[in-house]
Amino acid sequence: MSLNFFSYVWHHSRREQLIVLIFVVASLPFYWWSLDVPKRIVNEAIQGNVFKHGEAGARLFDYSLSLPDFLGGATWQITDGLLLAQVPYLFALSMVFLVLTLINGWFKYVINIRKGVLGERMLRRLRFELFELVMRFRPEDVRTTKSAEVTSMIKDEVEPIGGFFGEAFITPAFLGTQAITAMAFILAQNMWLGTLSLSLILVQGVVIPYLRREQIRLGRMRQIESRRLAGRIGEMIDAAPALHVFGVALYSAAEIGQRLGTLFHIRLQLYRRKFAVKFLNNLLSQLTPFIFYTLGGYLALKGRLDIGQLVAVIAAYRDLPGPIKELIDWDQQRADVTVKYEQVVGAFYKDTLLPPDPVREPEPIPRDAPITIVGLRVMNGRGLVQIDRMSAAIGRPGRVALVGAAGSGRDILPKVLGRQITDYQGSVTIGGHEVGAMSDREASAVMLYASGEPFIMSGSIRDNLCLALRRALPVPDEPKDADARYWREEALATNNPIVSPDADWIDYHASGLSGPADLDAAIIQALRTVRGYDDIFRVGLTSKLGDDLGEDLAERLLGARGAIYARYEQLGLASYVETFQPERFNANATIGENLLFGVSIGKRFEAEKLAHDPFVRSIIAAEALVAPLTNIGLKMVETVAEAFQGLAADNPLRERYSFIDEAELSELWPQLQGTWQRGQRRQFSPELRDKLVGYALMYVEPRHRLSLIDEHLVARVLRARGSFRDFLPAKDAGEIEFYDPERLMPAATIRDNLLFGRIRYGKMHARDKLLDAAHAVLDELGLESFVVSKGLEQDAGPGGRLLSVQQRVTVHLARALLRQPDILILDDALSSFGASEAHMIMENIFEAMAGRTVIVAQSNDDDLDAFDLVLTFEGAKLAGAERKGSPSGTQAQEGRPVAPVREPQPQEAVK
């Protein structure tokens, strides 16, 4: 990518630029004529110069072609033209003028459009190239790059450059020739006036750019400052939770305020400059007509200049400052844009970039090619040695443990192997290929690095799982229609990829799959390996059933409800579930659920809003439930206020009463106490009462255990349930789906649809047993994959924010395993699991990776029995390499003598 703006533009758009230039040149004669015609209208038609001698008519449109004298001076008459009287003559010339105006307008239109398209194309190309460059930054450079700054550069800063692409060559050509034409015209009319205005223009052309130099400097400052602002704001938003924790919002606000102040100051200076220059510019332009009027008028009065000429000169001049001014503007813009361009491209220009992906598939590296490390030395940015002259040979396949304290070489080596650190001395090769110099494509074909920081992108869980698989090279579709052709041609014109992201990018072959049909099974297998399958299954169970089921599926799910219940009876688990029955109060559901006896479809009957709904309120009042519910709510608030005293608002211990908001409570509490002091316990304000009733509707006796439900209340709630159903206005019927054993509820979760009841509290392991049994039944009915696919469809949220930490790591690991890499590098990837869980996952991974290589960073006290090779680090030094017989029977290692504890010198270690 060229650092010079003009060579970049010329290189990528010369064809287009030339085409537009041809248009520009073609437009010039018309422009000349459009200047010439007004003169003739005034002189010949209005003042009647051609009719002076009493002619009845004058000839118009008579064109002849004559050769210059030195070629013989022959003349050919092309047309004889028309003989016209004065008035028709005037009209004819005016019509010519109109036509010329239209032609000029058309030229302007075409040129502008072409320029715009050209600019947009170049902008697309530039943005894409910049993005490609960022993607080729070395990991070290990426870490020091602020994403918001890059975003601001690619998105905003190049925008004005985009507008200028079209102007780069065409505008000076167009305006320049126009100005020269106009200038030549003026000169042709009158030497004096011409020279005079020319000299004024020259003054303008010299003084103003000089004045603008400061403006450019300020502009550059503004650009850098606003980029920093963007970076800082992005950083602060990312760190907002921490800033809240530290309570330093004011400090950060002060910093942003100051940055805005600096920016304001720069902009203010910029405006002052800009308008000062504009003022001067205008003044100089106005000065010329002043000369024309005085001097030209004088000459005309003296008879040295005819009036028509003067009018034409003034008309030409009126057009002249336009091009000249624009030309000066162009020059200003040029300076501005080239600075911007160099700034942006320079910021993207690093000494070393990762090699671009090769066009052809690189040679695969054999599965048993060893990893050879010779004299590896890694220093961090501050010159601290992180790995000191290390040499080792890692045979493949094998299970390799890197052991040491946190921060020692065991944390660094996996990053070198996984190409997270590419700036090292010495050599690290796999099958003769230097790791740091491999292209992504080459490296990702042989190995996969997984850190403890999972990168989850927005999209569904399935999208995230398949992300690592999307490395096929799909053949671009042949465009089917004009629209597709247009998309493809535009992409080609700007060097953008022509394959749509919607194409099937999944490389089935590399992951040992035969095609899309195998994918689900492979995903399930990978999830099982990292012990995340049950979790996803549960996510699936708790996701909404939805109403896009086929009839057959719906039938089977309804069947599963019965089958699961039968299984529970059979296993003696039936008493663990309290099913929904129209005539009975479900003690394990909230009072609100008991009242509604259905699933809210819209927003109206959502649990939190229930107490505020006029219809629900009227039902509660009609069944005399207000007082008892208020009492329940009151008791809950009292309990919460006592027990949660001094707990932070987001303390996880509040979870069970999370519906009583801390902020709300602190607002409520004084009101309650005030009411008590006035001795009017029964007389709460309506809002307060609604709140308390709202809490009461969330009450579940066995969960909250405040002993607040008696048979009177139960009877009243059941009555209210009946009247709710009976009196529900017909227009609200779509807001709720009543429980019905014979029907599915699309708005409820799959679990609720299958259990059709609530799991009883107070039975140990009930939930697990019930879900396991349900799982087994679903399995038998072939509905498991439906539930899992529902789970996989769940949205992960931006950065995976909708997933738990564990789920994120699980997805991260599962997608690594889905790829089935020859070498899997786990750099602290299991750190968020408990020790025993991590151990079990590790065993599963070993099993899944049998015959391939796993490299794991372990801490000192982990169990190392399962590994074939243990590299021990003490600080930056490799302190020992222990080869073990392979306990798991990895054939390649068997029978090998145990290597000496200390790794031999480099020379010996290389093959």
Place this chain on the structure above:
Amino acid sequence: MTIEDEVRSLQKFRMFRDVEGAKLKLLAMISDRVVFQPGEVIYAQGDASDAVYIVLDGQFKVSLVTAHGVIDFAEHVRGVLLGEAGVLCDQNRMATITAETPVVALRVDREPFLQLLKESRPFNHAVVRELGRQIMELNNICAQLVERLPKGTPAVDAGHKVALTATHEQVH
């Protein structure tokens, strides 16, 4: 049985004598009351340590799965805290606990339990004290066992583990 009753039961335990009433209420509020019938397994060796039990009433049996079969380690055990070691050390259950009489317990999930330890210093002390008491009791048991051995028996190997590390399959 309401939270109030549970708080009263908790207050009767010596280990909680210094914990303020509000925190005991909090403990009751974040827990589930569970009942185990005689013979019902409270948790099995090798299970994930997902919760701590505060036994309000009942007796239980502790057994170990070893290479030589199942050893019933201790019977008629009465204890207040159950399963806290596994939660604190992030280890799977080291033994199987089976109810002998109906056992009524408060089940506190792992996370809330750890959170409560951070939240309340007296509660933290109570747990530490209880752990200390358990160690002293175990020392006493071990001393009694050693006394029964013939003279000259070598000291036990602290690194040797008797309990089988139950794998996932064995749990189900």
